[in-house]
Amino acid sequence: MKGGLLFRGWKTLTSRGFSSLNDKSLRVCVIGSGPAGFYTAEKMLKAHERAEVDILDRLPTPFGLVRSGVAPDHPETKIVVNQFSRVASNERCSFFGNVSLGSDVSLSELRDMYDVVVVAYGAESDRSLGVPGENLKEIYSAREFVWWYNGHPDCRYMAPDLKCTDTAVVLGQGNVALDVARILLRPMTELQTTDIAEHALVSLQESTIRKVYLVGRRGPAQAACTAKELREILGMKNLQVHIREADLVISPADEEELKASRIQRRVYDLLCKSATSHQRHDFAGQRELHFIFFRKPDKFVPSEDESRVGGVRLEKTCLKANGLSGKQVAIGTGQFEGLNCGLVLKSIGYKSVPVDGLPFDKYRGVVPNVKGRVLSSDQPENVNIEQGLYVVGWLKRGPTGIVATNLYCAEETVASILEDIDNGLIASPFGSPKPGRQGLLQALEDKNVRFVPFGGWEKIDSKEKLEGQLRNKPREKLTTWDELLKAALG
Numbered sequence: 001m002k003g004g005l006l007f008r009g010w011k012t013l014t015s016r017g018f019s020s021l022n023d024k025s026l027r028v029c030v031i032g033s034g035p036a037g038f039y040t041a042e043k044m045l046k047a048h049e050r051a052e053v054d055i056l057d058r059l060p061t062p063f064g065l066v067r068s069g070v071a072p073d074h075p076e077t078k079i080v081v082n083q084f085s086r087v088a089s090n091e092r093c094s095f096f097g098n099v100s101l102g103s104d105v106s107l108s109e110l111r112d113m114y115d116v117v118v119v120a121y122g123a124e125s126d127r128s129l130g131v132p133g134e135n136l137k138e139i140y141s142a143r144e145f146v147w148w149y150n151g152h153p154d155c156r157y158m159a160p161d162l163k164c165t166d167t168a169v170v171l172g173q174g175n176v177a178l179d180v181a182r183i184l185l186r187p188m189t190e191l192q193t194t195d196i197a198e199h200a201l202v203s204l205q206e207s208t209i210r211k212v213y214l215v216g217r218r219g220p221a222q223a224a225c226t227a228k229e230l231r232e233i234l235g236m237k238n239l240q241v242h243i244r245e246a247d248l249v250i251s252p253a254d255e256e257e258l259k260a261s262r263i264q265r266r267v268y269d270l271l272c273k274s275a276t277s278h279q280r281h282d283f284a285g286q287r288e289l290h291f292i293f294f295r296k297p298d299k300f301v302p303s304e305d306e307s308r309v310g311g312v313r314l315e316k317t318c319l320k321a322n323g324l325s326g327k328q329v330a331i332g333t334g335q336f337e338g339l340n341c342g343l344v345l346k347s348i349g350y351k352s353v354p355v356d357g358l359p360f361d362k363y364r365g366v367v368p369n370v371k372g373r374v375l376s377s378d379q380p381e382n383v384n385i386e387q388g389l390y391v392v393g394w395l396k397r398g399p400t401g402i403v404a405t406n407l408y409c410a411e412e413t414v415a416s417i418l419e420d421i422d423n424g425l426i427a428s429p430f431g432s433p434k435p436g437r438q439g440l441l442q443a444l445e446d447k448n449v450r451f452v453p454f455g456g457w458e459k460i461d462s463k464e465k466l467e468g469q470l471r472n473k474p475r476e477k478l479t480t481w482d483e484l485l486k487a488a489l490g
Contacts, residue, residue, distance in 0.1 A: 025052045026421070027436030029110050031101055032120035033057040034064020035403045036393025038084040039410035040118050045090055047418055053093045054114075054437050058100040059153070060452040060484040061460060062088065064122060066403065068152040071179045072194035073186065075474065080403060088454045094437060096444075097452035098485065104449045105440065107357040111388060113439035115426050116417055118390045119358060119367065119374070123350035123399045127365075129171070133300030137308035138164070142176045142347035149183055149204075151197035151477035153484060161308075162207035165342020169312050171297055172347030173216040174224035175402075180345050181212045182233045185287045195468065195475045211288045213339060217296045217317055217330035220247060220271045221254040226402075227266040233289065234274045240288045243275040247293040253321060253328055294318065298336060300344065311340040350399035359386070366398050367391040372413030373420070388426055390417060456488030463487045 028044055030037045033055050041053045061067055063081050070077045088095050099105060101121065110117050126141035128134065138161055147155035168184055170177045183191070188205050196204075216223060220243075223230075234241055248271065250258070258265045271291065295314040303310030314337055317330040352367075354360035359376055361368050368375040368383075369391050376384040392413040393406055401409075420426050435442075444451055460478060467476035478484050 024050055025433075025436065026050050026116065026426075027114045027434050028053045028116040028118065029114040029436075029440075030055045030118045030120055031107075031110070032064065032122055032393070033059075033062040033084075033095065033097070034120065034122050034393065034406075035066060035080065035084075036122065036396075036406040036410055037064070037118075037120035038062075038087055039407050040120060040392050040414060041093055042083075042087045043410050043414040044116075044417070045087065045092055047414060048421070051092060052436060053090075054096060054440060055088070055093065056096045056099045056101065056105075058098070058121075060097045060456065060481075060488050062095055062097065062454070062457055068147055068150045070150075070403075071146075071183065072150065072196035073182070073191065075194070077403060095452075095454040095457065096440065097457060097488070099444065099449060099451050102355050104447060105443055107355055109443060110440075111357075113435050113443070114388075115434055115436075116388055116390065118372075118392055118413065118417075119395055120392045121352075121395065123352040123365070123394045125351040125353050126346065127349040127351050129297060129346060129348060131297050131299050133302060133309070136300050136302055138342060139300060139309050139344040139346065142170070142172065142180050142345045143350055145180050145345050146176065149196055149200035151200075151479040153479060153481045156197075156199070156479045160203070160343060162203050162209055162343065164208075164308075166208050167211045167213070167339075167341040168209050168343040168345065169213045169215060169339060169341040170345045170347055171215050171312075172224070172349075173214050173291070174347060175226055175229045177214055177345075177347035178225050178229045178233050180347065181214055181289060182236070184209050184212050185233075185239060185289060186236065187238070193472055195473060195477060197477050197479050199479065209343065210286065211290065213290045213292050213341070215292045215295050215297070215312075215314065215339075217294075218319060218328065219250070219254065219293045220291075221250050221258055221264060221268050222319075222328065223264075223267050223271070225267060227263065227270060230267055230270050234270060238287065240286055241274050242288060242290040243271055244291075244293070245275050247291075248272050248275055251319070253319070257328070292339075294330070295337075296330060296332065298332075301338065303342070309342065309344050311338055312344060313338050350394065352395050352399070364398065367395050369396055370416075372396060372409075372416045387420075450485065450489060452485070452488045460484055460487045 026048055028051050030041050037055055041055055044051045044053055066078055066081055126143050144155055148158045170181050258268055294317045296317055298313045298315040300309050301311040315332045316335040318333055319328040320331050322329045352365050359368050372390045372392055374386040374389040374391050376386055390413050392410050464475040464477055468474050478487055
């Protein structure tokens with residue numbers, strides 16, 4: 001969808017955001033328009049009165065995981081887009097959607113155009129389990145499933161089959177795992193007034209899934225979710241929660257971990273309370289949530305037709321102290337058990353993808369950096385700082401934390417940028433000014449790239465909200481590239 005006409009009339013645009021820049025401006029490019037990118041832009045605009053910030057994103061829509069990752073039944077988390085929209089409306093800020101790093105413009109080109117380049121494109125791939133049968137049909141990453149029900153255009157046609165089974169297995173027990181389990185089990189009357197994508201709502205309405213198993217390698221004392229997310233799913237109406245009381249017995253090492261983490265203690269206490277308080281009231285269509293601890297997937301078992309998943313073989317685990325980290329790790333015991341299912345969602349972690357010209361630590365899945373300054377190598381004996389190149393968000397620290405975590409992450413990176421400016425390491429006053437936005441506009445015209453400005457996103461936003469009003473929803477998302485580009489640029 002990259003071909004065709006450039007956004008018409010860019011050379012004559014004199015409205016805010018596309019006006020000619022002052023030669024004394026600090027030209028900043030932020031690659032990625034999720035929370036990390038927008039917080040970085042906001043901090044730069046506030047901290048440096050001559051900063052001109054351009055935000056790039058490969059999607060026609062801004063806001064990253066706030067739009068495509070936050071669950072539709074969590075509207076309060078999405079309120080932050082109002083703050084980000086105010087940033088984008090700043091006369092010194094511009095948004096360039098539908099621009100892909102690598103294919104439309106290279107990192108090297110951007111570094112030549114801008115004084116400061118901040119890489120903030122997050123994690124758009126997934127870790128692999130590396131066990132037999134992982135490529136069977138109806139095995140998806142949790143990221144793909146989340147993108148599907150949130151209307152991300154890359155997963156519009158994924159079409160998981162929710163009518164072939166009554167049982168789904170979710171591998172992982174973090175917040176994303178709880179999200180997908182909750183969406184599978186939540187009553188449709190509670191979802192149909194959210195901004196969930198229409199194709200997902202229809203599929204979930206027809207779903208025959210009644211049991212969801214949340215499988216974790218370690219025990220309840222190490223569960224990776226937050227108390228808020230856990231409390232929400234445990235409190236769902238007409239949901240039977242199953243937890244083996246034997247799994248709740250903790251060791252002295254577990255007790256030490258719980259003493260060290262108030263969050264972990266709250267999670268553990270909630271699980272214990274749920275195990276003893278949930279009464280069994282069976283009725284037709286009963287939905288069940290099973291917490292399975294001390295198990296790890298050993299292989300995926302095919303169904304009778306050999307093409308799709310029919311079950312998971314789990315290996316029982318026990319915990320062993322890791323002398324290096326001080327944490328307990330799960331090791332296999334050689335004992336196995338089977339769990340039949342027709343859908344598997346792997347919630348074992350997002351993974352960032354490297355691009356040409358960007359140093360990348362493949363083992364840790366991050367860009368090597370010191371307080372956001374990109375390092376040329378992750379080898380201590382051969383480290384240089386890449387002048388003018390910075391990183392923020394998941395690419396900087398790994399795929400952890402909540403939306404607000406990116407605020408503190410951005411503050412640190414911006415502090416490094418400002419320190420480097422003060423030390424004369426960026427935008428030398430004696431050098432020729434870099435072209436910044438005008439250089440980017442020219443490059444996009446030369447390559448015939450149809451970029452979407454923030455005004456184009458506002459057209460998408462208006463259309464979605466109008467369609468949503470007709471269905472008693474906050475918005476009805478446009479979910480294909482064609483629909484999005486037509487609404488933005490048509």
